[in-house]
Amino acid sequence: MADLKTVGTSVPRKDAIEKVTGSAEFIEDRYMGPMLYAKMKKSTVAHGKIKNIDTTRALKHPGVKAVLTGKEYPNRIGLYLIDRTFLAVDKVRFWGEPVAVVAAVTEKAAAEAVDLIEVEYEELPGVFDPREGMKPDAPIIHEDLANYEIVPIFYPEKGTNIANHFKVRKGDIDKGFAEADKIIERDYYVPQMQHVPIETHKAAVQWSLDGKLTVWSTAQSPNVVRQLLAKSLDMPMHKIRVISSYIGGGFGCKAGASIEGLLVPIAQKFPGHIVRIVFNREEDMQGTFTRQALYSKLKTGVKKDGRITALQYEMVWDGGAYTEYGVNIVRAAGYSSTGAYDIPNVKTDSYCVYTNNSIGGPVRGFGMCEMQWGIERQLEEIARELGMDPLEVRLINGMKKGSTTASGQVIHDLDYDKCLKVVADKIGWGKKEESRDGKYRGKGIAGLVKCPAQPSNAASSAMIRINEDGTAHVMIGATEMGQGMLTAISQIASEALHIPVDKIDIKVPDTDFTPYEWQSVGSRITYTCGTSVKRAAEDALGQIYRVAADLLETPQEDLSFDGKKVFSAKNPDLTATIREVADSCKKCTGEGIAGPIIGRGSFVPTNMTNLDPETGQGNPGLFYCFGATGVEVEVDPETGVVKILQLACSIDAGKAVNPQLCTAQLHGGTIMGLSTALYEEVRFDKGIMLNRNFTDYKIATIDNTPHMDSFIVETPETNGPYGARGIGEQPMIGVAPAIANAVSDALGVDFNTFPLTPERVWQAIKNKK
Amino acid sequence: MLSYDYVKCNDLRLACQELEEGEQVYLLAGGTDLIVGMRGGKFSAKTLVDIKDVPELKVLEEDDRGITVGAAVTLNEAVVFAPIRDNVPILAEGCHSVGSYSIRNRATMAGNICNASPAADTAAPLYCLDALVNIKSSEGSRSMPIKDFFAGPGKTALNKGELVQSILIPRPYPEGKGVYLKASRTGSVDLATVGVAVQRWGEEVKIAIGAVAATPVRAFSVEKAINEKGEKNYADAARLVHDDISPITDLRGSREYRYHMVEVLVRRGLEQTLGV
Structure with missing residues (x-):
């Protein structure tokens, strides 16, 4: 792939001028x-x-x-x-x-x-804590649960508030714990948070x-x-x-x-x-999806050399009043429940429980931030118990080529070690900084992994129309919400079609005209929509060659297309412009050859399977994207204020289709993670959301945004378009545990929950004394 | 859904008249508390009188009496006003810590005190400077010390028909350093969990604290220990502040954390203004 022309370059955003000038149309802009x-x-x-x-x-x-x-x-x-x-x-x-x-x-x-x-x-009577909601005498929120229609990969428990109970049984958990030299067990809690998009x-x-x-x-x-x-x-x-x-x-x-x-x-x-x-902001905060709170118990068995032998994870999710979407977050967290680590013996029970809190639903990370908070915190505790370097413990247990996930899926394309090492090197891992001015310094690291959580038949499709002048329209059903999809997808089309990216038009979807796309979620569009676009482009290119071969009366195999003309490598005189080929091609005699060229491509995963209902074993991942976050903090022990001194993040993108946009995603995800790590928490009082506007739901502002160092690792994804995999959600996942690990390192106190508000940090210090 | 009559008024006399005669009339200067409060149901206004361009309220000047900050002067204008920066930088710090730059482009000092939040960031510095509030009505003018102006959460000493014309920071200015130290959840664009102003006046000190009682309060116990008893141990002095405050628990912080933070910030303020 050394000769890529467009993929791997930072072409400007397709929507840049519209967005910068304010001419981009949003729903409210239009009188209809x-x-x-x-x-x-x-x-x-x-x-x-x-x-x-x-x-x-x-x-x-x-x-x-x-x-x-x-x-x-x-x-x-x-x-x-x-x-x-x-x-x-x-x-x-x-x-x-x-x-x-x-x-x-x-x-x-x-x-x-x-x-x-x-x-x-x-x-x-209401249910406001899912652990209470699981009890036999809890008030029932959905009396008709047993009669609800459901995709048959979820397991509600009739007559209870449990909307899904997902199980993983991998290896032999008893044997795993028996082999362990030490067993570490702890509870964790992750509160609800809100997405806070700029548009409601x-x-x-x-x-x-x-x-x-x-x-x-x-x-x-x-x-x-x-x-x-x-x-x-x-x-x-x-x-x-x-x-x-x-x-x-x-x-x-x-x-x-x-x-x-x-x-x-x-x-x-x-x-x-x-x-x-x-929706106004309050309606948006209160009435739409909230990230589900997670109450978890994590128990890990580990050998003296740092090798983890067993992991037992019980997750109780606050699904809120409706869990139409939440049940799948609970499932995804279940089948990914070893995080970025290869652990032979696993027992996981992930419960989605109805409560009378706001509706739980998908948020960047789709359960991974919440679930991996426990994993990445516990690794820290393991390292401390064993007197080992936390990075070392991660490298020993981290997934490598051929590793298996909690669901037994074998992973091939990754370099998790490199992701960890680049951020560790950047923050000067191993060099302990002295406290100064009464403030304490600490460093922390956390890894991350995520695959798209999608049904095994979630499909994509694309059409490419070649205009009479050789320019092209790419038609897809993915949505542009700031992530830069339009740009990355047109780069993939350009690469496969040989037509320069500035001669390719791409628009947001309209189901009457654009082909099917399941959803723009799960960091999947670059991979899934990208693959279907690549196939559509290859289809169109094949047609260009077939028509040109007919026109030039020469074998297709000899032809090349440089975006402007089709020519024969063997005979330089044999050349046709793209206009001649694309504009309802005809011979010099006037006899027609072919009408307008329309390329089509579609995609459905072929590497995914259903999971065994009792063991959770199978292949739920379309691809797995790994990364890491490294942080250095300075903590004021008197006030509890945490200051971020260094923040480094890495992601194994496979192939960064557009490095600048990829870096922007890394920055955006890292800041969103930082914001949840330090500030964000939805507060409820018996189901009433107390902080539903920005006076009291605080998110990071530019003042809270430190310098970031980001690293794109590129271990090609075998079946991804040009080796690419999706990276949109992932950068957020490791930030909260990395910051907590750093604060822990600085102060010698532990955190089983976040955000690490000044008051919470102060309280933790006080409790230790 | 907000619905109100909007009156643009460039005449101070007419503005007073509107206030006196109308029902549920509110003055709009920056509007950064007013509009948010209306939207949240805190105020139900029938009429908003826009006083942004009333000439008498745009006054920002220094004379023999001190510094006069008109009611329509924005916080950003106040922050960069040389007499404030040079003579009472503690007030510039207080102004600067309100909201964000864009909020301070609209928000005013008078609005900050008229909203009468105990957490108002300009209030604690104004308490330390013994600022006077100049009040205007159709009946005439009066002025009162800032400490009498704050009457309770969201309550001021203004009577019906009265408006704040300006705030006077009187001469003589303090000799010595002053600091405004604010604790908040995010450190920027946030309300004070607690705000502590410590102003040195020669060999003495004045301390005022926000967000720990129904109004901003002076820390007289601490002041007494320092100014009268000559306490040199600032940690010990700061501990006395517990007697001056009665904080509550809310979304911004617990009562316990507020007690703690006030003590820490008072000690730091003493160290920074009186020297360690």
Whole structure:
């Protein structure tokens, strides 16, 4: 792959000028027609029966066109476990759950009418801690769980709040612990956090007079929105069109389908109108996916030489009120439960438990940040118990070529050692800095791994149209939410098609025109969509050669294409411009050869399998991406303030399609990780979210952003396009444990939870004294 | 959904009249607390009177009496005003620690005290400087010490029809260094978990603390130990601050952590202003 022209170069972002000038269109930027504005009435209790909803006054309010309640939304929806309705039906399961929706001619009228709706609840005892929720006498949140439709790779327990119990049984756990010289056991806790994309959730819906449904949405997957709407509305897919504008950040909160379906029954009542909903920040924080809290118990058996012989991991996840998506996070954390380490004997039980907290769901890392927090903290404790260097313990147990994951999947393409070593070298690992000015210094390191958590048949497809002048349009169903997908994908197309990247146009998806893509989630698009684009480009290139061979009357094998012309390597006189080939090619006699060239490509994984229900063994990973984070901190023991002195991150990208964008992802993910490590935590009081705006939900600002050193390691992914694998989520995973390990190193105190706020660090120091 | 009448007023007399005659009239200077508060349901305003361009409120000057900061002067304007930086840098520090640069482009010192948050970052420095609040109404003018202006969380001594015209930092200015030390969750763009202002006045010291009581408070116990008893052990002196404060637990910090942090910051403030 030494002769790559475009892949591996930092071409400017395709959307740079639009974004920088502010001309990029987002949903709210567009006037789309006669509008109705929707607002939701939200539950004031966390768990309760709806006794009565009185909409009389709201309906009489000037400007109000419709007030709908759960009765009009009887069908359930969900990605994996079909447990949700768009509005609460008969009962509410979390504080702030929508119970009615108002549509009015102005947003103001809609908001005023919402206040006029009166709802009477009979409050029920709530579940706010999933460990309590698992107990036999806990109040049941979903009485109908046993009857819910579910993808048959999840295991709900009938008559309980357990929506999924995922098991791993690898090797012989008893033998593993028997072989161990030391056993380390500890509890960990990771609180809920929020994604905080700059753009909140938005959707607009139009029901046309001929019965076609058009949806504009901030959804990360227009195809999944279409699929779920088709199912919940019992409509054929060709009657549903989903359009994705640019999205102002997703990080998982816009995966699946969220708010679009809420608007459909209103739109049906007012054909031709556009019904729009725009969440404010509080609604976005409280009403959309939250990262599930995790209560875990981790027990590790280790030999004196540092080799881990056994790992037992019990994870209890706070799935929140609905776990349609959360069940898969619990599964992913289960099958990845040894982190980046090769451990022969594993017993994992990962439980997804309903509670009356906000809905749990996907967030960058998809369970890995939470699960690997325990792994990477425990490795630190193991190293200390054995008197070993924590880096050494990681290198001894770290996955290598031929290692197996918790699910027994063999891994081939990785250089985890290198990922660890580059960050360790950068921060001067092994050199202990002295404390100065009464502040303590410490260093920490943490590794990370993640594979896309997707169904084994999650597919991608692409079309490439060659214009008459030899320029091209790439059509795909992936969404652009800031990650740089449009640029990376057009680079892959350019590379395979030989057409320069500036002659390739690529746009955000519209399901009426762009081909199928499962979801832009799981750091999978570069790999999956990239592969289908590469195949479409190769298909188009093959057609270019076939047509040119016919035109030039020479064998295809002799032809080359340099982006402008097709020529014969053997006879320099035999040459045809791309215009001649692409513009409905004809011979000099006027006889036609071929019409316009359209390349097509599709992709579905062939290396994934279902997992054994009892042992969790099988191949759930499309590819595994490894990396590491290294940190040096300075801690003020009096105030508990942690200052980051050095921050280094590495990722094994396989092949960085665009090194600059790859580095940007490393920086973005690392800062998001730092923000959760030091500041972010959703606070609940009996299900009520207390910090749902930026006054009290703090995220890192530029002032909290230290210099970062990032390293791209390139161990080619055999089946990835040009050796590439996805890296979007991964940089976040190692940051929190690396920082905690560094603070631990500085102070000699341990942390089993984060964020490491000044107060928490101070408390830990105080408790030690 | 916010809904209100907006009145742009460039005449101080008319602004006072609006306040006196109207119902639920609020003054809009920077709006950085007001609009957020309205959105959160803390204020229900029927009318906002925009006073940003009232000439008398734009005054930022130094004369024989001291430094006058008009009610429409932004924090960024105050921060770079040479007489403030040179004579009372503690106030510049307090102003600078409010929100972010872009917030300080709009936010005003008068707004910061009128919002009457016990955590107001300009308040503790103003307490240490014995600032005076100049109040204007249709009836006339009056002024009062800053300590009397704060009446409780979100409450000021303003009567109906009154507005803050300016804040006076009176001469003589303090001789000696002053520092404003703020503890917060993120260290920037955040409210004070506690804020401690320590200002040296010759051989004496004045200390004021925010976010530990219903209003900002002076640390008289500590001041007494230093100024009257000649306590040289700043750690011992700082410990006395517990008698001056009554913090609560909220999302920003626990009562216990606030007690601890105030003690630490008072000690550090003493060290930094009086010398170790």
